[in-house]
Amino acid sequence: MRVPMALQGVSVVELAGLAPGPFCGMVLADFGAQVVRVDRPGTHGDLSRMARGKRSLAVDLKQPRGAAVLRSLCARADVVLESFRPGVMEKLQLSPEILQRENPKLIYARLSGFGQSGRFSRVAGHDINYLALSGVLSRIGRSGEAPYAPLNLLADFGGGGLMCALGILMALFERTRSGKGQVVDANMVEGTAYLGSFLWKTQQTGLWGQPRGQNMLDGGAPFYATYRTADGGFMAVGALEPQFYELLLRGLGLKSDELPSQMSITDWPEMKKKFADIFAKKTKAEWCQIFDGTDACVTPVLTFEEVTHCGHHKDRGSFIIDSEQGVSPRPAPQLSNTPAVPSSKRDPFVGEHTEEILKEFGFSQEEISQLKSDKIIESNKPRANL
Amino acid sequence: MRVPMALQGVSVVELAGLAPGPFCGMVLADFGAQVVRVDRPGTHGDLSRMARGKRSLAVDLKQPRGAAVLRSLCARADVVLESFRPGVMEKLQLSPEILQRENPKLIYARLSGFGQSGRFSRVAGHDINYLALSGVLSRIGRSGEAPYAPLNLLADFGGGGLMCALGILMALFERTRSGKGQVVDANMVEGTAYLGSFLWKTQQTGLWGQPRGQNMLDGGAPFYATYRTADGGFMAVGALEPQFYELLLRALIADPRKKLIWAISVTMIGVVLFDFAADFIDGPIKAYLFDVCTHRDKERGLHYHALFTELWSRPNNSKCFVSLGGALGYVLGAIDWAHLELGRLLGTEFQVMFFFSSSVLTLCFIIHLFSIPEAPLRDVAKDIPPQQAPQDLALSSDRMYEYGSIEKVKNGYVHPELALQGEKNKNPAGQVKMQLLFYYLRKNILVLAFCSDI
Numbered sequence: 001m002r003v004p005m006a007l008q009g010v011s012v013v014e015l016a017g018l019a020p021g022p023f024c025g026m027v028l029a030d031f032g033a034q035v036v037r038v039d040r041p042g043t044h045g046d047l048s049r050m051a052r053g054k055r056s057l058a059v060d061l062k063q064p065r066g067a068a069v070l071r072s073l074c075a076r077a078d079v080v081l082e083s084f085r086p087g088v089m090e091k092l093q094l095s096p097e098i099l100q101r102e103n104p105k106l107i108y109a110r111l112s113g114f115g116q117s118g119r120f121s122r123v124a125g126h127d128i129n130y131l132a133l134s135g136v137l138s139r140i141g142r143s144g145e146a147p148y149a150p151l152n153l154l155a156d157f158g159g160g161g162l163m164c165a166l167g168i169l170m171a172l173f174e175r176t177r178s179g180k181g182q183v184v185d186a187n188m189v190e191g192t193a194y195l196g197s198f199l200w201k202t203q204q205t206g207l208w209g210q211p212r213g214q215n216m217l218d219g220g221a222p223f224y225a226t227y228r229t230a231d232g233g234f235m236a237v238g239a240l241e242p243q244f245y246e247l248l249l250r251g252l253g254l255k256s257d258e259l260p261s262q263m264s265i266t267d268w269p270e271m272k273k274k275f276a277d278i279f280a281k282k283t284k285a286e287w288c289q290i291f292d293g294t295d296a297c298v299t300p301v302l303t304f305e306e307v308t309h310c311g312h313h314k315d316r317g318s319f320i321i322d323s324e325q326g327v328s329p330r331p332a333p334q335l336s337n338t339p340a341v342p343s344s345k346r347d348p349f350v351g352e353h354t355e356e357i358l359k360e361f362g363f364s365q366e367e368i369s370q371l372k373s374d375k376i377i378e379s380n381k382p383r384a385n386l
Numbered sequence: 387m388r389v390p391m392a393l394q395g396v397s398v399v400e401l402a403g404l405a406p407g408p409f410c411g412m413v414l415a416d417f418g419a420q421v422v423r424v425d426r427p428g429t430h431g432d433l434s435r436m437a438r439g440k441r442s443l444a445v446d447l448k449q450p451r452g453a454a455v456l457r458s459l460c461a462r463a464d465v466v467l468e469s470f471r472p473g474v475m476e477k478l479q480l481s482p483e484i485l486q487r488e489n490p491k492l493i494y495a496r497l498s499g500f501g502q503s504g505r506f507s508r509v510a511g512h513d514i515n516y517l518a519l520s521g522v523l524s525r526i527g528r529s530g531e532a533p534y535a536p537l538n539l540l541a542d543f544g545g546g547g548l549m550c551a552l553g554i555l556m557a558l559f560e561r562t563r564s565g566k567g568q569v570v571d572a573n574m575v576e577g578t579a580y581l582g583s584f585l586w587k588t589q590q591t592g593l594w595g596q597p598r599g600q601n602m603l604d605g606g607a608p609f610y611a612t613y614r615t616a617d618g619g620f621m622a623v624g625a626l627e628p629q630f631y632e633l634l635l636r637a638l639i640a641d642p643r644k645k646l647i648w649a650i651s652v653t654m655i656g657v658v659l660f661d662f663a664a665d666f667i668d669g670p671i672k673a674y675l676f677d678v679c680t681h682r683d684k685e686r687g688l689h690y691h692a693l694f695t696e697l698w699s700r701p702n703n704s705k706c707f708v709s710l711g712g713a714l715g716y717v718l719g720a721i722d723w724a725h726l727e728l729g730r731l732l733g734t735e736f737q738v739m740f741f742f743s744s745s746v747l748t749l750c751f752i753i754h755l756f757s758i759p760e761a762p763l764r765d766v767a768k769d770i771p772p773q774q775a776p777q778d779l780a781l782s783s784d785r786m787y788e789y790g791s792i793e794k795v796k797n798g799y800v801h802p803e804l805a806l807q808g809e810k811n812k813n814p815a816g817q818v819k820m821q822l823l824f825y826y827l828r829k830n831i832l833v834l835a836f837c838s839d840i
Contacts, residue, residue, distance in 0.1 A: 006556040006557065006559065006560040007556065007559070007560075009563075019584055023583065023584060026583070027552075031556055047591070048584055048587065048588060049584075049587035049588050049591065050583060050584060050587055124627075124630055125624060126610070126624035126626055127603075127624065128610055128611075128612070128622045128623070128624040129622050129624045131622070132612070132620075132621075132622035136539070137612070137622060138620070139537060140536045140537060140539075141534075141612075142528075142531070142534065145528070146611070146612040146613060146614055146620055147612045147620055147622075148527075148528065148534060148536075148605060148612070149605075149610075149611075149612070149622070150526045150534075150536035150539075150540065151525060151526060151582075151585070151603050151604050152584070152603050153522070153526075153536075153540060153544070153581065153582055153584075154536065154539060154540070154544070156584070157544070157581050157582070157584065158539070158540070158543070158544035158548065158581060162544065162548055162549070162552065162581060163548070165552060166413075166548065166551060166552050166555060169552060169555035169556060169559060170392040170393065170417055170555060171392065172559050173392060173393070173555060173558050173559045173562070174392040174393075176559070176562040177395075195539065195543050195544060195548060196537075196539055196543070197409065197412070197436060198405055198409065198434055198435075198436060198538070198539075198542075198543065199537070201434065201435035201436055202434060202435055205433070205435065217513075217537050217538055218537050219534060219535075224512070224514060224535075225514075225532070225535075226514070226518070226523070226527075226532040226533045226534070226535070227532060228532055234518075234524070234532055234533055235518075236514045236515055236517070236518035236523060236533075236535070237514070238511060238512035238513065238514040238515045240512055241510075244510055292505075292509075293505075293509060294509070295509060295510035296510075297510050297511050297512055297515055298515075299506075299511065299515040299518045299519050300518065300519070301518040301523050301524050301533055302518065302519055302520075302521050302524060303521065303524045304521050304524070304525075304585075304586070304589070306521070307519075307520070307521035307579075310519070311505055312500065312504045312505050312506045312519065312575075313504075315503065315504040315505060316501055316503060316504045316576075318575070318576050318579065319579075326586070326587070326589070326590070327586060327589075328583055328586040328587055329520075329576060329579035329580045329582070329583055329586060330576065330580070331580055332545070332549050332553075332572060332573070332576045332577040332579075332580040333549055333550060333552070333553035333570050333571055333572035333573070333576075333577060334553075334569075334570070334571035334572070335553060335556060335557060335560070335568050335569075335570060335571075336482075336568040336569035336570075336571065337560075337564070337566065337568040338560050338564075338568065
């Protein structure tokens with residue numbers, strides 16, 4: 001018998017949206033929750049492709065009867081997760097007050113960009129805007145360049161989807177004590193700022209005394225940077241502690257007494273050039289030979305192809321392959337008794353499970369057929385291939 | 387009575403470490419857990435300053451009795467959180483097996499860089515190394531530069547401390563069902579990769595078809611980037627959807643069609659206004675010149691000439707001639723130059739608009755000046771009759787030609803001196819007028835050309 005996962009028995013209704021919401025739902029699904037994604041009929045599903053382990057129900061929420069279908073689902077669900085613009089759920093008559101009146105145990109998770117209130121709350125935006133408004137973006141980027149957003153990882157996922165999942169887990173845990181649900185109001189501006197608390201907390205420590213890009217951790221230090229190798233790859237250097245820095249110099253063939261001290265900020269630009277010249281002389285494999293297994297804090301910057309074949313990852317099974325031969329990271333963290341077993345099935349089509357979900361939630365066949373003929377719901381079950 | 391927080395009643399023993407562990411402990415403390423940080427005696431506390439809401443206990447774990455103190459704490463705690471190098475807790479006799487034997491409900495959270503197993507597990511590293519090994523770092527950074535680690539936010543915190551906190555919460559929730567604790571094995575390489583699942587999942591969608599730094603979301607697109615402003619600050623642009631991109635363009639670049647309509651309207655209004663003003667300006671000028679120029683000069687069209695050039699003074703004439711004409715030319719030139727400078731300040735669209743409007747205005751001015759009023763603009767009653775021109779004996783007997791030369795010109799009178807010069811000077815006034823018109827137009831175009839640095 002398979003061990004039940006941590007979130008076994010938790011049912012989640014996720015209203016389809018862009019990347020942050022689907023990632024949050026995927027984390028919950030990976031750890032065993034039953035996640036139903038509610039799609040709008042005629043749409044093409046999750047463009048961010050994070051529908052692992054979910055089922056799809058297609059219903060037109062703009063119709064009163066469609067909203068009523070969702071209310072029935074939420075009456076029996078544990079979590080509803082929406083990432084619409086603030087005010088949209090209220091307009092659809094699906095506000096927290098309404099849904100939690102029918103189901104006081106419901107955890108209502110709202111994942112927005114700028115928050116449910118405030119002067120920016122009704123304005124459109126994306127990761128880079130939330131990151132910008134949080135203050136964190138102003139600290140990221142090389143000296144002399146404009147600030148650089150690291151893809152959409154910090155606000156959409158770190159401060160967004162993951163932070164929201166944490167909030168949902170806290171509410172689930174709290175509910176075991178109080179018996180009541182609550183509203184989890186996650187917004188990406190505050191989530192990203194909270195994720196970056198370290199930056200605020202260390203303002204007085206001298207860690208950030210230089211302009212952007214010239215500090216130890218933001219690209220200023222030669223011993224915390226990446227360097228190109230002879231074959232066009234890159235190595236990452238993170239030798240902060242003096243003893244590790246010594247090992248780094250040794251691996252590079254340098255003597256510390258011939259060089260300026262590690263923390264001599266004025267010498268950093270020159271040291272960066274020196275390190276760059278040395279790294280450029282050997283290939284990535286040669287550097288790995290020199291530094292692997294040492295405490296010099298030098299590791300290769302693995303590409304996606306290399307990551308799949310890397311020995312360390314193979315040892316641990318860090319990456320999984322799904323039914324469509326796509327590689328993706330396995331869920332983290334590892335739980336010893338109730339490990340996450342992510343679904344290996346393909347992502348669902350829009351409306352693929354409409355009928356079966358409605359039946360599970362207590363709708364009769366006549367009701368389902370009526371809703372289908374009135375175009376309130378849509379069912380796109382693929383024909384079986386024999 | 388204050389409302390209990392979500393993690394009220396949860397006790398956490400956090401073994402002091404670098405940033406990831408303290409951040410995880412701070413999140414738990416922020417939401418109500420009782421967090422005790424176990425420090426090594428003689429150390430300086432949390433360098434990452436994330437000890438909000440925690441209390442500190444100093445004990446030497448290397449001593450067997452110190453380890454026993456910790457075991458007693460863990461016998462009653464809900465969560466123990468350690469971020470040492472794999473193997474250290476085992477060496478201190480504080481492994482999961484030992485602690486969970488005494489307390490099966492204990493949730494044992496382990497936050498490491500590379501994981502508890504694998505060939506990198508015993509090796510030192512920092513955020514940038516975990517980020518590098520996860521594969522995610524290879525995707526971050528501008529085109530043509532080396533990959534850039536966004537401070538230590540992604541591995542230390544996103545895929546590290548926060549991911550570990552999530553695991554602890556999952557274990558706490560699961561324990562309410564099973565009654566048992568478990569080991570939460572969080573490592574920053576896998577946590578960061580999991581955080582970046584989107585990158586793997588969208589590999590086939592064409593979102594990452596270009597080299598690093600040239601895709602839509604990693605710095606390649608002009609509509610997903612930051613830009614420096616005039617005062618050295620920065621604005622962030624994230625207009626992905628077509629309708630939002632439209633709004634961006636509309637704010638940055640004005641609609642050229644609107645500019646054209648506005649340019650034409652301004653030109654037309656300017657022409658009308660100038661025309662109106664010209665009636666007040668050049669009427670008196672011409673009247674004055676009429677008076678000042680002798681009949682002889684007028685016959686030869688020199689009154690036109692006088693408008694634009696210096697007049698020479700006649701030695702036997704008491705009146706001084708004024709170099710009005712030169713001034714007029716300069717005034718026109720000044721107006722045109724002002725148009726050009728303004729256009730340079732305001733932008734190319736305005737330059738084009740001003741070029742056309744100033745040309746049109748110049749043309750109007752010239753045409754206006756060349757248009758002759760039917761009679762000089764003066765009050766006839768107050769007139770002093772013009773003096774007889776003593777040298778024009780042929781004319782002095784004919785009263786018809788006493789007042790100005792308009793009638794003479796209209797009647798085709800030609801001075802005998804000029805008549806000797808032949809047919810081609812039949813209408814010297816008109817010819818002078820045409821010559822001056824073309825001369826002045828040419829000069830003005832050169833002025834415009836000079837000013838606009840063509």
